[in-house]
Structure formats: structure tokens, C-alpha cells
Amino acid sequence: MPPLELLSYAGLVVFAASGAIAAAERKHTIVEFMFFATVTAVGGGTVRDLLIDAPVFWVAGNGPLGTCVVTALLVWLLGERVWNARILVWLDACGLVAFAVLGAAKTLALGFPALVAVAMGVLTGTFGGIVRDVLANRPSILLGREIYVTATIVSAGLFVLLSRMGLASMPAGIIGVSAGFALRGGALVFGWTLPGYRDLNANESSPG
Amino acid sequence: MPPLELLSYAGLVVFAASGAIAAAERKHTIVEFMFFATVTAVGGGTVRDLLIDAPVFWVAGNGPLGTCVVTALLVWLLGERVWNARILVWLDACGLVAFAVLGAAKTLALGFPALVAVAMGVLTGTFGGIVRDVLANRPSILLGREIYVTATIVSAGLFVLLSRMGLASMPAGIIGVSAGFALRGGALVFGWTLPGYRDLNANESSPG
Amino acid sequence: MPPLELLSYAGLVVFAASGAIAAAERKHTIVEFMFFATVTAVGGGTVRDLLIDAPVFWVAGNGPLGTCVVTALLVWLLGERVWNARILVWLDACGLVAFAVLGAAKTLALGFPALVAVAMGVLTGTFGGIVRDVLANRPSILLGREIYVTATIVSAGLFVLLSRMGLASMPAGIIGVSAGFALRGGALVFGWTLPGYRDLNANESSPG
Numbered sequence: 001m002p003p004l005e006l007l008s009y010a011g012l013v014v015f016a017a018s019g020a021i022a023a024a025e026r027k028h029t030i031v032e033f034m035f036f037a038t039v040t041a042v043g044g045g046t047v048r049d050l051l052i053d054a055p056v057f058w059v060a061g062n063g064p065l066g067t068c069v070v071t072a073l074l075v076w077l078l079g080e081r082v083w084n085a086r087i088l089v090w091l092d093a094c095g096l097v098a099f100a101v102l103g104a105a106k107t108l109a110l111g112f113p114a115l116v117a118v119a120m121g122v123l124t125g126t127f128g129g130i131v132r133d134v135l136a137n138r139p140s141i142l143l144g145r146e147i148y149v150t151a152t153i154v155s156a157g158l159f160v161l162l163s164r165m166g167l168a169s170m171p172a173g174i175i176g177v178s179a180g181f182a183l184r185g186g187a188l189v190f191g192w193t194l195p196g197y198r199d200l201n202a203n204e205s206s207p208g
Numbered sequence: 209m210p211p212l213e214l215l216s217y218a219g220l221v222v223f224a225a226s227g228a229i230a231a232a233e234r235k236h237t238i239v240e241f242m243f244f245a246t247v248t249a250v251g252g253g254t255v256r257d258l259l260i261d262a263p264v265f266w267v268a269g270n271g272p273l274g275t276c277v278v279t280a281l282l283v284w285l286l287g288e289r290v291w292n293a294r295i296l297v298w299l300d301a302c303g304l305v306a307f308a309v310l311g312a313a314k315t316l317a318l319g320f321p322a323l324v325a326v327a328m329g330v331l332t333g334t335f336g337g338i339v340r341d342v343l344a345n346r347p348s349i350l351l352g353r354e355i356y357v358t359a360t361i362v363s364a365g366l367f368v369l370l371s372r373m374g375l376a377s378m379p380a381g382i383i384g385v386s387a388g389f390a391l392r393g394g395a396l397v398f399g400w401t402l403p404g405y406r407d408l409n410a411n412e413s414s415p416g
Numbered sequence: 417m418p419p420l421e422l423l424s425y426a427g428l429v430v431f432a433a434s435g436a437i438a439a440a441e442r443k444h445t446i447v448e449f450m451f452f453a454t455v456t457a458v459g460g461g462t463v464r465d466l467l468i469d470a471p472v473f474w475v476a477g478n479g480p481l482g483t484c485v486v487t488a489l490l491v492w493l494l495g496e497r498v499w500n501a502r503i504l505v506w507l508d509a510c511g512l513v514a515f516a517v518l519g520a521a522k523t524l525a526l527g528f529p530a531l532v533a534v535a536m537g538v539l540t541g542t543f544g545g546i547v548r549d550v551l552a553n554r555p556s557i558l559l560g561r562e563i564y565v566t567a568t569i570v571s572a573g574l575f576v577l578l579s580r581m582g583l584a585s586m587p588a589g590i591i592g593v594s595a596g597f598a599l600r601g602g603a604l605v606f607g608w609t610l611p612g613y614r615d616l617n618a619n620e621s622s623p624g
């Protein structure tokens with residue numbers, strides 16, 4: 001399996017697990033485990049492929065869907081022994097930035113302009129998780145100030161910038177993934193957040 | 209009209225009615241009646257067609273949209289005399305499994321693999337109702353343990369399995385629809401549910 | 417720039433601003449400002465293009481996305497001095513009916529039937545705002561009785577009707593935009609609402 005496809009499957013497993021865990025938190029059944037796992041894992045890439053008019057990446061074979069279903073089954077069987085572990089948030093961070101770079105790379109390779117490639121990277125990395133949260137009635141990561149979307153912008157943006165400057169895909173991808181992961185990791189370890197709108201505003205307008 | 213198309217229109221009417229009723233529960237206007245009816249009825253098939261890159265089934269003619277609008281009008285005019293009736297839940301069950309088999313059949317006929325066809329069946333049967341619930345701010349059927357998605361898995365799964373084993377579409381479809389409907393019907397009559405995650409887990413981990 | 421494209425960019429700016437303001441209300445960061453602005457501004461046209469199998473309007477160049485990002489930045493920088501102003505609701509009303517006519521015109525020009533063109537006009541005008549509200553956890557405009565969707569039906573419907581009667585695009589568009597804007601404006605000034613379902617029903621069934 002080529003490295004990019006391997007990375008893509010790794011991302012599927014990670015996001016499918018996070019979807020299944022969202023289902024676990026609400027006492028869902030095995031069917032919802034599979035449903036949430038699949039939506040979370042393939043959601044971002046699906047929207048990207050629809051928007052850039054590429055064949056949707058998971059409809060040509062049984063592999064991606066099978067991966068999601070098996071991952072959901074494993075989360076169901078292994079249970080809390082595994083998913084309570086803090087390791088998952090870190091796997092999620094890996095998947096987030098990996099999908100961001102993969103999404104930007106695919107879009108750029110098809111000849112779309114730079115800003116569109118960055119947007120597709122952001123979508124590929126974040127969309128599945130957003131839908132997962134809406135369906136599970138959880139407060140969306142979008143409504144917090146945690147650095148999450150920002151990490152995908154950094155990953156996809158750096159990859160696109162470096163590619164446009166002539167760097168090969170592999171080093172550009174490694175740099176993009178590393179930078180985004182460092183940022184997301186810093187947010188997880190040190191609680192980094194971006195400043196919110198009203199905070200800034202309050203600072204400006206209330207000198208007292 | 210051929211039987212499959214007839215079944216498809218019957219499903220549209222049923223789901224459109226359920227969408228209009230969701231609007232009715234919240235004192236909505238006639239415009240929202242039409243909006244909810246249409247989204248619920250065509251939502252699942254629309255997503256399926258986008259994913260398998262088929263022309264979206266309702267954009268070629270005025271028939272499907274017209275059906276939704278007229279159904280919404282009828283629900284508005286007939287009012288509670290009709291929609292309070294328990295018959296609607298049963299019509300919804302018919303539509304659910306019929307759309308599941310129709311979705312799987314269309315996907316299989318276009319040459320996609322088995323697991324993808326099952327997934328498309330599930331999507332075709334359930335997506336419209338999911339969007340309806342999100343828009344209407346209702347607790348999604350996805351968050352309950354009622355047998356709903358499961359019925360579409362059984363219907364679409366049996367159809368795909370039997371088709372792959374060489375059975376003709378008509379008997380495979382009848383068996384798929386019947387099995388899924390029996391399961392959903394049993395859930396409605398006897399309150400069948402799937403076990404939730406924590407229940408199982410609690411049983412395993414707390415012997416006292 | 418031709419008049420239709422100019423109108424389209426004006427609509428993008430208006431909707432992007434409304435998305436950024438939804439983010440501002442919740443103390444979001446600059447990243448969410450850009451995210452909400454973009455989703456709100458391009459959401460409706462994106463769904464329309466997917467459904468009628470046209471290339472998605474914003475992926476061919478950097479212009480539309482760049483417009484959204486810059487608008488979000490301006491809202492962030494200018495702050496409450498601008499967006500508290502009542503003028504925004506009026507700009508939103510302009511965008512709503514302009515997008516409705518633009519969406520219907522594009523669909524009709526590609527040879528789709530009348531009812532489909534009206535539906536696409538409604539989607540183009542309203543979808544972005546619906547997604548914005550779902551993501552921002554706000555009560556959807558769909559759940560109120562304010563005249564909003566109705567204005568897009570009037571705008572798109574009049575345009576399609578007049579076009580089918582042989583009127584040229586420009587006068588048909590001006591009439592459609594004006595009628596929808598007058599209706600939406602009346603709703604804003606005079607609080608016009610459509611009657612809700614239970615109200616009517618209560619009048620009918622409770623003579624006391």
C-alpha cells in the first residue's frame with residue numbers, strides 16, 4: 001500500500017473510533033456505533049470529493065466502509081478499557097492534520113487554485129467531526145475556542161504554500177502535518193486558545 | 209407506471225407527510241410544511257444520487273417536487289383528523305424499508321460493491337428523517353434505541369445478499385422489504401430495542 | 417464585471433457578513449469568523465450546483481473564498497460599530513432575494529423544469545443561513561413564522577413565471593427581486609407573519 005493510502009486508512013480508523021466513542025457516551029447500540037463511526041470517518045473526504053467533482057473516494061470498493069464498520073465493532077467489544085485513554089485525543093489530532101494535508105494535496109493535484117485547496121483541506125479534516133457532534137447533540141468543537149480548525153488551516157496552508165514554492169509533496173506534507181500537529185498538541189497540553197471576539201473588543205473599549 | 213416507480217412515489221408521499229407533520233407539531237406555516245415535507249421526502253435519495261454520481265432523481269421533472277408540495281397541502285388542510293392517527297407510523301415504516309431496498313437496488317444496478325449498496329440503502333431510507341429532526345430541533349431517532357436504522361440494514365442487506373446469490377430483483381426486493389418491515393413493526397408493537405452500550409458494559413463489569 | 421456576477425459578489429459579501437456576525441455574538445475567534453462567513457455565503461449556491469450537476473461556483477478561482485475571508489476580517493476589525501446597525505438585516509434581505517433569483521435563473525438556463533428552478537432559487541437564498549444557524553446553535557429562522565423562505569419563493573417563483581411567459585431575464589429578475597424584497601421588507605417593518613398551523617386549527621375547532 002502506498003504511503004498516502006496508508007495514511008488515509010490510518011485517518012479513517014482514528015476518526016471512526018472517535019465517532020464510535022461519541023456513540024458510546026450516549027449508550028448507543030452497535031448500529032449507531034457503526035453509523036457514527038462511518039459518518040465521522042468518511043464525512044470530510046466525501047464533501048471534498050463532491051465539491052471538486054471527483055468520484056467519492058469510498059464508493060469504488062468495500063475497503064473504506066469495511067474499515068469503519070470493523071473499527072466500530074472493535075470499540076464496542078474493547079469498551080472503556082481502551083477509549084477512556086487519553087491516547088485517543090492524540091490519535092484524533094494525528095487524523096485531523098493528516099486529512100487536512102491529504103485533502104489539500106488531492107485538490108491541488110486536480111488543478112484547483114490555492115485558496116480552494118486550503119479550504120478543501122480544512123473541510124476534509126474537520127467536516128466529519130462537525131457532523132458527528134451535530135448528530136450526537138454535543139456542543140460543537142466549532143463553538144469552543146480550542147485550536148482545532150486552526151490546526152487544519154496551518155497544515156493545509158503550509159502544504160499548499162510550500163508546494164507552490166516548488167517543494168516536493170513528501171517534504172511539504174511532512175512539514176504541514178508536523179506544524180499542524182505541534183499546534184494542536186500545544187493546545188491539548190497547554191490549553192492554548194485563540195482570543196475570542198468580545199474579549200478583544202472588551203479590552204479595546206473598557207480601559208478601566 | 210412501473211412497480212418500482214410506483215413504490216418510489218408511495219415512499220415520497222409517506223415521508224412528505226411525516227415531514228409536514230413535524231412542521232405541524234411546531235405551529236409552522238404552510239411554507240414550512242412544504243419545506244419540511246420536501247426535505248424529508250427527497251433528502252435520502254438526493255444524497256445517494258450525489259454519492260454514486262447519478263443525476264439527482266427529482267431534478268429532471270416536476271413530478272417528485274409537485275408530489276411533496278401537494279402532500280404538504282393535504283396535511284395542512286386535513287389537519288389533526290388524519291395525522292394523529294397511528295397509521296402514519298406504519299406508513300413511515302413502509303417508506304423506510306421500501307426506500308432502503310430501492311436505494312440498494314439502484315446502487316447495485318450501477319455496479320457498485322455490496323457494502324456500498326447496503327450503505328446507500330440505509331442512507332436512502334434514513335437521511336431525510338434525520339435532517340427533518342435536526343431542522344425541527346427534535347431529538348433524533350438516531351439518539352434513541354428504537355429499531356429504525358437496523359430495519360434498513362436488514363432490508364438493504366438481505367436484498368444485496370440475495371441479489372448476489374442470483375435471485376431476481378423482484379423476489380429479493382419483496383423478501384428484503386418484508387423482513388425489514390417485520391422488524392420495524394415488531395419494534396412498534398412490542399417495543400423491541402437493541403441493547404445500549406453501557407447496559408452491556410454494566411452487566412459485564414458489575415457482578416453485584 | 418457583468419451585472420449578474422456583480423450581484424452575486426454583493427450577495428456573497430452580505431451573507432458572509434451575517435455569518436461573521438453570528439460568530440461574533442458567541443465570542444468566537446477569527447477562524448470561526450472566517451468559517452461561518454464562508455459557509456453562510458457559499459452554502460446555498462454550493463448545494464444548488466451539486467444538485468443540478470454544475471461545477472461548484474467557487475472552486476474555479478480564489479475570488480469567492482477570498483471575498484468571504486476578507487469580509488470576515490473586516491467584521492472582526494470594524495466590530496460592533498458596524499454590525500449592531502439595523503442596516504445589516506436589510507442587506508441580508510437584499511442578498512436573500514438576489515440569490516433566490518440568481519439561483520432560479522441559473523437552473524432555468526440549464527434547461528431544468530419550472531418547479532425545480534423555483535426550488536433551487538429557494539435553496540440558494542436560504543440554505544447558507546440555515547446551516548449557519550444549525551452550526552451556531554441558534555434557533556433556526558425556519559422555526560419562526562417570520563416571512564423569510566416565503567420571500568424567496570415569491571422572488572424565484574415570479575422570475576420563473578415571467579421567464580416562461582417570454583419576458584427577458586433582466587426585467588423578470590428586477591420584478592422578482594423587487595417583489596420578494598418588498599415582502600421581506602414589510603415583514604421587517606410591520607412584523608408580517610404567516611399564520612401558524614395550530615392557530616388556524618384552533619380557530620376552526622374551538623368556537624368558544
